[in-house]
Amino acid sequence: MMVGATMMTSTRCGTFIINQIHCTGVTGWLYSRIKSETFRKGLGMWLYMRERRLFDLFWSLHERMRAGTYSQNPVLRAVEIETINRCNNDCEFCPVNRHADTRAYAKMDQALFEKIINELDQMSYAGRLHFYSNNEPLLDVRIADWVEWAAGRLKKARLCLYTNGLLLTDAVFKRLASCLDELVIDNYSDTMELLPSIAALLKTHQNDHFKATPITVNIIDKHMLRTNRSGSAPNRTMAGKFHSPCVLPFVQMVIRPNGDVSMCCNDALGKYTLGNVRNESIQQVWHGDKYSQLRRITGKGRGRHEMCRHCDAFIAW
Numbered sequence: 001m002m003v004g005a006t007m008m009t010s011t012r013c014g015t016f017i018i019n020q021i022h023c024t025g026v027t028g029w030l031y032s033r034i035k036s037e038t039f040r041k042g043l044g045m046w047l048y049m050r051e052r053r054l055f056d057l058f059w060s061l062h063e064r065m066r067a068g069t070y071s072q073n074p075v076l077r078a079v080e081i082e083t084i085n086r087c088n089n090d091c092e093f094c095p096v097n098r099h100a101d102t103r104a105y106a107k108m109d110q111a112l113f114e115k116i117i118n119e120l121d122q123m124s125y126a127g128r129l130h131f132y133s134n135n136e137p138l139l140d141v142r143i144a145d146w147v148e149w150a151a152g153r154l155k156k157a158r159l160c161l162y163t164n165g166l167l168l169t170d171a172v173f174k175r176l177a178s179c180l181d182e183l184v185i186d187n188y189s190d191t192m193e194l195l196p197s198i199a200a201l202l203k204t205h206q207n208d209h210f211k212a213t214p215i216t217v218n219i220i221d222k223h224m225l226r227t228n229r230s231g232s233a234p235n236r237t238m239a240g241k242f243h244s245p246c247v248l249p250f251v252q253m254v255i256r257p258n259g260d261v262s263m264c265c266n267d268a269l270g271k272y273t274l275g276n277v278r279n280e281s282i283q284q285v286w287h288g289d290k291y292s293q294l295r296r297i298t299g300k301g302r303g304r305h306e307m308c309r310h311c312d313a314f315i316a317w
């Protein structure tokens, strides 16, 4: 059986989490000895799919036991704002890596960003606010200014930013770490090592204390298998069919640069739009017909939706 092994070491600056695919048993023995990269990938995919199918079964039982909890009470707990829809990295598992992204380039205008933050403020929003979605947020040179501005208004929300760290300068690091509640640096690597620039940054700040404590660095294999992003992950074209309910439409809102609201973070290319927060309020979209219809479907089982049925993300809230 294939499992994801995690190794953690702590420093005074943050936590380093190293993820890698690790196998045990006969299949693990095979996996560790096969030299052919193509065969390893095929075997890895098959193992991964098998694991996800078991998870689907477990998740169906789990969600049925809690039936009705979310359908009665959708509560916005996570908002993702994508201020620019690009990434500068080339991770094999990502549908929006810089070689795979098919979206038309778009950047959010300041008036729309301020409208979103002001509405969340009026709602006394106390959930997670992510300054990214399917993108690298530091490609937007305004992001530190905007995060600081939002932090001055949203006192109850948990402000989070994930970055691949490639553009993370010392000055931006200090500004973000001083006003965010969660800063995560995903250090994507071919060799499972810290990138020199990130290692230098961590060394410089090893004795500093910021608001975002701990600052997390994930060292991630660029070629690893992750969730299939509802069939759009470039290195996992094998499409399964899953049945368990999904809670994301009951708790999450993903906002694109033009204000479109996508069905969830796994709709990486924004194929399904549930409304637009430029023309409507966040509350109007959240309680609108399209969101309600999606919840009716995914609350009963993802197999009823043409995109969700291929999605192997099982997320608990």
Ligand code: SF4
Residues within 6 Å of the ligand: 230, 246, 247, 248, 249, 263, 264, 265, 266, 267, 298, 302, 307, 308, 309, 311, 312, 313
């Ligand atoms: S099943 Fe997957 S694609 Fe569908 S709403 Fe849930 S996370 Fe998104």
